[in-house]
Amino acid sequence: MVEIINIGDELLIGQVVNTNASWMAEQLSLSGFRVHQVTIVSDSREHILQAFTEAEKRVEIVLISGGIGPTKDDITKITLCEFFNTRLVFNQDAFDAVEKMFARRGYPVTELNRQQAELPAGCTGIPNPVGTARGMWFEKDRAPGEKTIFVSMPGVPFEMKAMMTDYVIPWLKKIFHTPFILHRTILTQGIGESFLAARIADWENGLPGNLKLAYLPQPGIVRLRLSGTGNEDQVRLQTGEAVAKLEQLIPDYIFGYDEDTLEEIVGKLLLQRNATLATAESCTGGYLAHLITGVPGSSAYFKGSVVAYANSIKESILGIDPENLKNFGAVSEQVVTQMALSAKNRFKADYVIATSGIAGPGGDTPEKPVGTTWIAIATPEKVFASHYLLGDSRDRNIRRTALQALNLLRKAIRQDK
Amino acid sequence: MVEIINIGDELLIGQVVNTNASWMAEQLSLSGFRVHQVTIVSDSREHILQAFTEAEKRVEIVLISGGIGPTKDDITKITLCEFFNTRLVFNQDAFDAVEKMFARRGYPVTELNRQQAELPAGCTGIPNPVGTARGMWFEKDRAPGEKTIFVSMPGVPFEMKAMMTDYVIPWLKKIFHTPFILHRTILTQGIGESFLAARIADWENGLPGNLKLAYLPQPGIVRLRLSGTGNEDQVRLQTGEAVAKLEQLIPDYIFGYDEDTLEEIVGKLLLQRNATLATAESCTGGYLAHLITGVPGSSAYFKGSVVAYANSIKESILGIDPENLKNFGAVSEQVVTQMALSAKNRFKADYVIATSGIAGPGGDTPEKPVGTTWIAIATPEKVFASHYLLGDSRDRNIRRTALQALNLLRKAIRQDK
Numbered sequence: 001m002v003e004i005i006n007i008g009d010e011l012l013i014g015q016v017v018n019t020n021a022s023w024m025a026e027q028l029s030l031s032g033f034r035v036h037q038v039t040i041v042s043d044s045r046e047h048i049l050q051a052f053t054e055a056e057k058r059v060e061i062v063l064i065s066g067g068i069g070p071t072k073d074d075i076t077k078i079t080l081c082e083f084f085n086t087r088l089v090f091n092q093d094a095f096d097a098v099e100k101m102f103a104r105r106g107y108p109v110t111e112l113n114r115q116q117a118e119l120p121a122g123c124t125g126i127p128n129p130v131g132t133a134r135g136m137w138f139e140k141d142r143a144p145g146e147k148t149i150f151v152s153m154p155g156v157p158f159e160m161k162a163m164m165t166d167y168v169i170p171w172l173k174k175i176f177h178t179p180f181i182l183h184r185t186i187l188t189q190g191i192g193e194s195f196l197a198a199r200i201a202d203w204e205n206g207l208p209g210n211l212k213l214a215y216l217p218q219p220g221i222v223r224l225r226l227s228g229t230g231n232e233d234q235v236r237l238q239t240g241e242a243v244a245k246l247e248q249l250i251p252d253y254i255f256g257y258d259e260d261t262l263e264e265i266v267g268k269l270l271l272q273r274n275a276t277l278a279t280a281e282s283c284t285g286g287y288l289a290h291l292i293t294g295v296p297g298s299s300a301y302f303k304g305s306v307v308a309y310a311n312s313i314k315e316s317i318l319g320i321d322p323e324n325l326k327n328f329g330a331v332s333e334q335v336v337t338q339m340a341l342s343a344k345n346r347f348k349a350d351y352v353i354a355t356s357g358i359a360g361p362g363g364d365t366p367e368k369p370v371g372t373t374w375i376a377i378a379t380p381e382k383v384f385a386s387h388y389l390l391g392d393s394r395d396r397n398i399r400r401t402a403l404q405a406l407n408l409l410r411k412a413i414r415q416d417k
Numbered sequence: 418m419v420e421i422i423n424i425g426d427e428l429l430i431g432q433v434v435n436t437n438a439s440w441m442a443e444q445l446s447l448s449g450f451r452v453h454q455v456t457i458v459s460d461s462r463e464h465i466l467q468a469f470t471e472a473e474k475r476v477e478i479v480l481i482s483g484g485i486g487p488t489k490d491d492i493t494k495i496t497l498c499e500f501f502n503t504r505l506v507f508n509q510d511a512f513d514a515v516e517k518m519f520a521r522r523g524y525p526v527t528e529l530n531r532q533q534a535e536l537p538a539g540c541t542g543i544p545n546p547v548g549t550a551r552g553m554w555f556e557k558d559r560a561p562g563e564k565t566i567f568v569s570m571p572g573v574p575f576e577m578k579a580m581m582t583d584y585v586i587p588w589l590k591k592i593f594h595t596p597f598i599l600h601r602t603i604l605t606q607g608i609g610e611s612f613l614a615a616r617i618a619d620w621e622n623g624l625p626g627n628l629k630l631a632y633l634p635q636p637g638i639v640r641l642r643l644s645g646t647g648n649e650d651q652v653r654l655q656t657g658e659a660v661a662k663l664e665q666l667i668p669d670y671i672f673g674y675d676e677d678t679l680e681e682i683v684g685k686l687l688l689q690r691n692a693t694l695a696t697a698e699s700c701t702g703g704y705l706a707h708l709i710t711g712v713p714g715s716s717a718y719f720k721g722s723v724v725a726y727a728n729s730i731k732e733s734i735l736g737i738d739p740e741n742l743k744n745f746g747a748v749s750e751q752v753v754t755q756m757a758l759s760a761k762n763r764f765k766a767d768y769v770i771a772t773s774g775i776a777g778p779g780g781d782t783p784e785k786p787v788g789t790t791w792i793a794i795a796t797p798e799k800v801f802a803s804h805y806l807l808g809d810s811r812d813r814n815i816r817r818t819a820l821q822a823l824n825l826l827r828k829a830i831r832q833d834k
Contacts, residue, residue, distance in 0.1 A: 348729075
């Protein structure tokens, strides 16, 4: 069993939401480790020592994040020395790694970096693939042949995540024999949680007892996670069968599995067909282009985007007919269709997504409330537009529009074979 | 001092991020209560009892959320009975409140609602303005004239929040005399944590003893939080003086305070000047436009963006000279400057940001490694370009480029008065 200890006054005044704990808990859980408790403590020596002492009584793995950056409010390292009755020693490897990273960027190494390369004697340094502070791995005898593992990591989320993924979880799995557990996540878009639950109720009730289902809703996406325990071969077979049945039941809503993203899947489909994509965005304001270009290698198929936020830009850069804007408004089937066709022409792209909507707050009319959204998709053969009525939240409307648009495009590309 | 105990297995497998704790901590902190620890425990009688017993030793206020909904996995209430050595009794007030709420919505009252109206004898029921489960307020003698307060609330965020705001915090303030605490967060961009720390070391060492400083780094941004305790007037004066000194020390890096964002600040500056903005993006791929249009009301100053991802689009839509692309490459001072000037012309905008860089992975050359980035800013009077060498991570290079660009724009607008 694991206890997660997050150190940081910023967590105790609510300035930062503790996403580290939930991410760590999820990763551990997926690897078959059970998280027993999460404890947030202040940047105080006494409090950290108390938490270590209590955790040691409860669990055999203590994962600590926070308080090992280069600045003086970071006291985890000296408190670890006290707890393990040891002292800091200069670690040449750790220093060389920082020097190398800084040399590449042309930064000078400072005295603070030298201090950061001091680690408690007796601990194993954990490389930091993306930062300057090393992690620390301690083993403490609990009983003959039994150890308690203490691992200290930075609080900066991307540093902690890289360290957990590349080192901490693989090392823990070597030491502890975790039971076999298979997770398979089915990703759906375009249907809300309660409607999805009603639609797949019979399938869910027919699942074998050793397969558990969890609904993990996010704005615009519902993830369904199947977790199976037992004999590996049997669980793989059962999971494969359950997923195959679900694919027959809701083919339009399933867009991928596990870590897939809609933008990656669309990218792969375009690459397979040697086809190109452009976007013409109003309400999504560049978010579609951002999602698409977040995928490494997207320059092979993505030509670009026009974010036509002002109507004057819709006219001047996209060539939208001013009469259409006047008669139907920017948020209309006519305008969004023309945006798609015009962008297809100007970008010389095989596929185009165009969006126009009222993300809110404000900008609404009695006929077009906040959440009114039009999406057009142009393909080599046709153009079509769809209408949606989303919610009140600007952020979520932008995200849901982009996801809906990518899923429409995915289906359109697949139909084109 | 307060301890927050969140009960729920869903928090320990990372299915849900513990936003309850950060919200509670923030509200308590703003009211002058100090949160000493946050503890997440499982839906298990033994574990809950252990957490109560340990918390009682540490603090005088224990706030519990989770595990008092209507379903069978909710065991907080019976565990509270065990801890306080009492039993459940039917509470007519609580039942009447639920009946009244359901009658308004046309729902029938169920056996579950009757069970929910049973509360431990000896506790004070806390009304739930938006749900069916009452909260529970317990007082336990700790020493002569000293009490420990235990408060149990639902885990559903909007129910917990309503109960905290309307009842729990006002009741706590009546009992405890809370010390004054002032938090002020200074937001910096463009300087890494260790360089910032070296730069402001003298200032930091000269802070009054009752002002504490914390570094809160994020990719591209370092937040500095000052927390002052003591006499309100004195703390306000001290904090104001400390911030004023810091502003003189690092004026270029400070872009705002507390909840400010760069995109909001840039938006306000543009609105004040009745000026407009456009972007021409290559490596940021629409992320700049996305940040800018995430601000409600941004359509008043943001005209739009061209995401010119392919070189052919830089030529056809932005009119970049093919000779420049050939001689200097897309990631060059010449091209990024021309992107800014061309977009200024095409969008008829007062200000333009243009970006071109190698976000990675791939696309690099010996002269231009991954992370090489050019940013150009066009203003009504001039255009200038700056060069940066960022890191290896595509996501972070995109984000850091966007933040750096917004800060350059902020400074340019301010210089224009």
